Amino acid sequence: MKLIFLIPSSTIRSTTKKTIKSVVGGQERLDVLSRCLLNLSRWNNRINREIQLLIYMSHEQEQKVLSIPISDKFSTLHNEIDSTYMMLDVLSSPEEYNAEYRVIRFNKLLDNLTKDSSIFYLTSEGLSIDKQKVLTQNNLSLCFILGSQHDLSDEQEKALFDIEYIPISLGEKDYLASHVITIVCNHLSHLDNN
Numbered sequence: 675m676k677l678i679f680l681i682p683s684s685t686i687r688s689t690t691k692k693t694i695k696s697v698v699g700g701q702e703r704l705d706v707l708s709r710c711l712l713n714l715s716r717w718n719n720r721i722n723r724e725i726q727l728l729i730y731m732s733h734e735q736e737q738k739v740l741s742i743p744i745s746d747k748f749s750t751l752h753n754e755i756d757s758t759y760m761m762l763d764v765l766s767s768p769e770e771y772n773a774e775y776r777v778i779r780f781n782k783l784l785d786n787l788t789k790d791s792s793i794f795y796l797t798s799e800g801l802s803i804d805k806q807k808v809l810t811q812n813n814l815s816l817c818f819i820l821g822s823q824h825d826l827s828d829e830q831e832k833a834l835f836d837i838e839y840i841p842i843s844l845g846e847k848d849y850l851a852s853h854v855i856t857i858v859c860n861h862l863s864h865l866d867n868n
């Protein structure tokens with residue numbers, strides 16, 4: 675069963691020219707997603723689930739999802755520079771990583787995900803992650819939705835209201851997206867070991 679992280683970004687573009695220097699300088703805030711990729715590549719060997727990163731590009735000229743299966747191809751990542759290079763490569767040559775772009779509206783994507791996953795929305799106003807029994811049901815894919823450098827837009831939050839989801843909080847502190855991934859994966863790995 676899959677472990678999916680869905681992260682909407684209004685800034686990341688699929689076809690603009692980007693270099694390692696421009697990304698390190700903050701272009702499109704791709705650095706946020708590169709850090710997420712690095713963290714997921716590390717958890718890939720520690721969690722007995724197929725991990726998938728879904729980047730929803732909500733920029734008006736994109737409206738597409740890039741799905742990236744976290745495979746052994748990413749096991750060579752050692753630091754943020756490695757993961758930034760690889761993220762650039764995934765964006766320009768997704769087929770090399772079995773990744774793919776799909777044009778889809780955000781609400782339709784959510785609709786599709788509900789068909790075989792339990793959906794969790796990460797928000798500091800949610801319920802404690804410790805009390806979520808559904809996380810231990812191994813027959814379900816788990817999909818966690820979180821913001822990137824920004825929280826979800828009002829429109830994206832509204833789309834969530836049309837589906838069944840559980841709001842999950844990791845406490846009152848505001849964490850970076852990559853840290854949220856680590857906290858969730860750490861929690862799941864403890865559940866799997868008990």
Ligand SMILES: C[S@@+](CC[C@H](N)C(=O)[O-])C[C@H]1O[C@@H](n2cnc3c(N)ncnc32)[C@H](O)[C@@H]1O
Nearest residue numbers: 796797798820821824825843844845847848849
């Ligand atoms: C860097 S934060 C987004 C921006 C930030 N909230 C701000 O004020 O600019 C990335 C995402 O991680 C998730 N997140 C951060 N802290 C959290 C917490 N304490 N509990 C649950 N989710 C959290 C939320 O989904 C959030 O949108």
